[in-house]
Amino acid sequence: xxxxxxxxxxxxxSLEIDKNKVVDxxxxxxxxxxxxxxHMSLVAAIDSAFDIMLDTDDVIDMSxxxxxxxxxxxxxxxx
Amino acid sequence: MALDDVLATGPYxxxxxxxxxxxxxxLNRLTQHHAEQCDPYRRILQAYGKDKQVWDRxxxxxxxxxxxxxxxALKSIPDDAVVKxxxxxxxxxxxxxxxxxxxETSRYQTKALAAIMQDFIGGKRLPMLILDxxxxxxxxxxxxxxxxxxxxxxxxxxxxLYVLDNDMQLRADELKxxxxxxxxxxxxxxxxxxxxxxxxxxxxxxxxLDIDLARGVLIHxxxxxxxxxxxxxxxxxxxxxxxxxxxxxxxxxxxxVEQIGSIYMEGDTGCxxxxxxxxxxxxxxxxxxxxxxxxxxIIELVSILPHSYxxxxxxTEDLGRVIGEDDSPDGRQGKYxxxxxxxxxxxxxxxxxxxxxxxxxxxx
Numbered sequence: 001x002x003x004x005x006x007x008x009x010x011x012x013x014s015l016e017i018d019k020n021k022v023v024d025x026x027x028x029x030x031x032x033x034x035x036x037x038x039h040m041s042l043v044a045a046i047d048s049a050f051d052i053m054l055d056t057d058d059v060i061d062m063s064x065x066x067x068x069x070x071x072x073x074x075x076x077x078x079x
Numbered sequence: 080m081a082l083d084d085v086l087a088t089g090p091y092x093x094x095x096x097x098x099x100x101x102x103x104x105x106l107n108r109l110t111q112h113h114a115e116q117c118d119p120y121r122r123i124l125q126a127y128g129k130d131k132q133v134w135d136r137x138x139x140x141x142x143x144x145x146x147x148x149x150x151x152a153l154k155s156i157p158d159d160a161v162v163k164x165x166x167x168x169x170x171x172x173x174x175x176x177x178x179x180x181x182x183e184t185s186r187y188q189t190k191a192l193a194a195i196m197q198d199f200i201g202g203k204r205l206p207m208l209i210l211d212x213x214x215x216x217x218x219x220x221x222x223x224x225x226x227x228x229x230x231x232x233x234x235x236x237x238x239x240l241y242v243l244d245n246d247m248q249l250r251a252d253e254l255k256x257x258x259x260x261x262x263x264x265x266x267x268x269x270x271x272x273x274x275x276x277x278x279x280x281x282x283x284x285x286x287x288l289d290i291d292l293a294r295g296v297l298i299h300x301x302x303x304x305x306x307x308x309x310x311x312x313x314x315x316x317x318x319x320x321x322x323x324x325x326x327x328x329x330x331x332x333x334x335x336v337e338q339i340g341s342i343y344m345e346g347d348t349g350c351x352x353x354x355x356x357x358x359x360x361x362x363x364x365x366x367x368x369x370x371x372x373x374x375x376x377i378i379e380l381v382s383i384l385p386h387s388y389x390x391x392x393x394x395t396e397d398l399g400r401v402i403g404e405d406d407s408p409d410g411r412q413g414k415y416x417x418x419x420x421x422x423x424x425x426x427x428x429x430x431x432x433x434x435x436x437x438x439x440x441x442x443x
Contacts, residue, residue, distance in 0.1 A: 029163070029182060029185070036233075037216055037230065040233050044237065044238075047237065053203070053204065053237065054204070055202050055203060055204065056196070056197060056202050056203070056204055056234060057193065057197075057202060060189050060193050060234055063186075
């Protein structure tokens with residue numbers, strides 16, 4: 001739960017959107033704020049917040065907030 | 080094989096017969112799809128008497144001249160499904176291609192590019208130097224070919240540094256600091272050929288900087304046209320960068336915004352290698368017949384990625400020749416080819432060319 005909050009915070013800050021907009025169904029390219037430019041900042045912020053280094057495939061597959069949680073679980077981040 | 084499965088297969092893993100069978104199956108599927116969803120495309124097929132939608136061989140599937148994408152807004156999806164519009168670079172007054180992407184096509188392109196890149200640099204993101212200015216990605220709604228190229232490649236990097244400032248000057252201090260921070264790892268460099276040469280290589284040389292890129296992998300694209308005056312070709316480009324900074328791994332790639340994603344990377348043959356989701360056909364400019372390996376002609380490119388626009392079979396304005404197939408020393412299967420320049424009288428177009436003409440004609 002704590003990590004879900006942390007990840008929501010990272011999403012909200014990187015994408016510069018309201019935190020309550022960060023829900024599982026929030027998808028890449030579905031809002032103007034989450035485009036390919038913002039995706040780069042988001043990935044960098046996730047790397048740094050959780051002290052991990054996402055692989056290329058995971059950067060590409062991270063197509064929603066829900067998906068991001070699943071991906072982070074592979075890096076031993078618990079939700 | 081479904082497209083998702085193709086994308087998960089090694090990008091250079093199929094030899095001739097298997098690859099042709101795979102491609103023709105997908106090209107037929109796409110031809111049918113576009114004929115149903117894109118009215119101008121169907122009318123073009125009909126006008127040429129090619130409105131049959133199932134073909135036996137890849138080379139039989141009708142091609143569209145790439146210039147049609149400048150004349151018409153060709154798309155096979157409803158307007159509200161467009162998530163991104165790509166444009167080729169063009170100077171003022173010159174028409175640009177407009178390529179409309181939906182979520183699905185955009186994802187295929189990203190996946191295809193990833194499969195190709197990972198075959199060359201592996202699956203870990205590398206610290207990345209972008210040999211350009213951050214200005215090119217400022218306009219977020221409408222990506223230029225240059226901006227789209229940079230963003231596409233950025234997925235393979237981390238700790239990105241744009242090496243040029245807004246005035247196209249080398250950020251030498253930031254570059255040195257970056258290299259010091261990342262001295263124990265491979266690093267990825269990406270830029271357009273002309274920019275790499277003019278604003279990176281020549282500046283490092285002019286400033287006498289000591290830059291060690293022995294652990295660098297440089298990926299570049301954009302063509303040699305603006306460098307022909309200086310007699311720079313692929314071989315001398317590689318040699319010069321190797322001498323100056325110890326850079327050994329340098330891969331040119333060929334590709335176009337009209338078929339973004341399925342790029343042709345330079346393999347160990349020094350030629351461009353075709354991945355399994357795309358292919359090259361060389362045509363005789365007089366009778367459009369298919370030319371065998373070794374013969375120079377007009378480049379036709381096929382790709383099984385375009386779903387949102389009818390760009391699966393395109394006749395380019397470039398000349399080239401196929402050098403070989405399935406026998407590259409690096410083990411990569413598929414045809415490999417070289418590009419020999421533009422078809423005479425074709426409208427001049429290309430990212431680095433445009434930059435040069437807009438920004439620094441006469442100054443360089």
